[in-house]
Amino acid sequence: xxxxxxxxxxxxxxxxxxxxxxxxxxxxxxxxxxxxxxxxxxxxxxxxxxxxxxxxxxxxxxxxxxxxxxxxxxxxxxxxxxxxxxxxxxxxxxxxxxxxxxxxxxxxxxxxxxxxxxx
Amino acid sequence: xxxxxxxxxxxxxxxxxxxxxxxxxxxxxxxxxxxxxxxxxxxxxxxxxxxxxxxxxxxxxxxxxxxxxxxxxxxxxxxxxxxxxxxxxxxxxxxxxxxxxxxxxxxxxxx
Numbered sequence: 001x002x003x004x005x006x007x008x009x010x011x012x013x014x015x016x017x018x019x020x021x022x023x024x025x026x027x028x029x030x031x032x033x034x035x036x037x038x039x040x041x042x043x044x045x046x047x048x049x050x051x052x053x054x055x056x057x058x059x060x061x062x063x064x065x066x067x068x069x070x071x072x073x074x075x076x077x078x079x080x081x082x083x084x085x086x087x088x089x090x091x092x093x094x095x096x097x098x099x100x101x102x103x104x105x106x107x108x109x110x111x112x113x114x115x116x117x118x119x
Numbered sequence: 120x121x122x123x124x125x126x127x128x129x130x131x132x133x134x135x136x137x138x139x140x141x142x143x144x145x146x147x148x149x150x151x152x153x154x155x156x157x158x159x160x161x162x163x164x165x166x167x168x169x170x171x172x173x174x175x176x177x178x179x180x181x182x183x184x185x186x187x188x189x190x191x192x193x194x195x196x197x198x199x200x201x202x203x204x205x206x207x208x209x210x211x212x213x214x215x216x217x218x219x220x221x222x223x224x225x226x227x228x229x230x
């Protein structure tokens with residue numbers, strides 16, 4: 001069965017960076033897009049960007065350019081998102097989600113990774 | 120960016136009655152005869168769950184009491200008859216163009 005297993009909660013200091021992982025299983029990792037979505041406490045959903053592991057092409061929401069960097073490791077079927085220069089505004093739950101084709105929908109989601117930025 | 124405006128922000132519906140949620144896009148999300156609008160359900164502490172894709176297609180495993188309709192800029196999610204387990208927040212999402220965007224969410228309470 002398809003699963004996206006995300007890394008555990010993170011507590012990091014302002015100004016630091018963090019890398020969140022999303023390990024895929026149950027399907028061909030290189031044939032689907034992986035998207036990342038941000039959700040601040042009690043707020044809605046915000047799209048960060050996508051990576052296509054097959055050719056490691058990426059696309060970012062302009063708002064997250066310079067903040068988020070998406071990578072993928074085909075050997076371990078794992079997608080990563082690095083967030084840099086962290087501030088309290090980055091405290092949120094971050095989800096990874098799968099998309100079959102561009103213009104489709106998110107059919108499977110990770111459980112979410114809670115990031116807390118605090119000194 | 121395409122802005123999606125959901126209404127109402129919250130609603131309370133009696134058990135067995137109908138819940139109707141609207142999603143209006145700032146520009147058309149149709150292309151080549153298809154509507155690129157999806158609906159998700161999210162419960163506290165859980166990721167969103169796909170309910171409806173391409174405006175009106177029911178995702179596998181989702182009960183038939185959920186239905187979607189609309190095209191262009193106006194879309195609707197209906198739930199009928201509402202059950203206790205439908206208490207959640209519902210989001211529309213467009214995939215017609217980057218950046219993908221979500222509506223602000225509608226919180227459904229069951230009376």
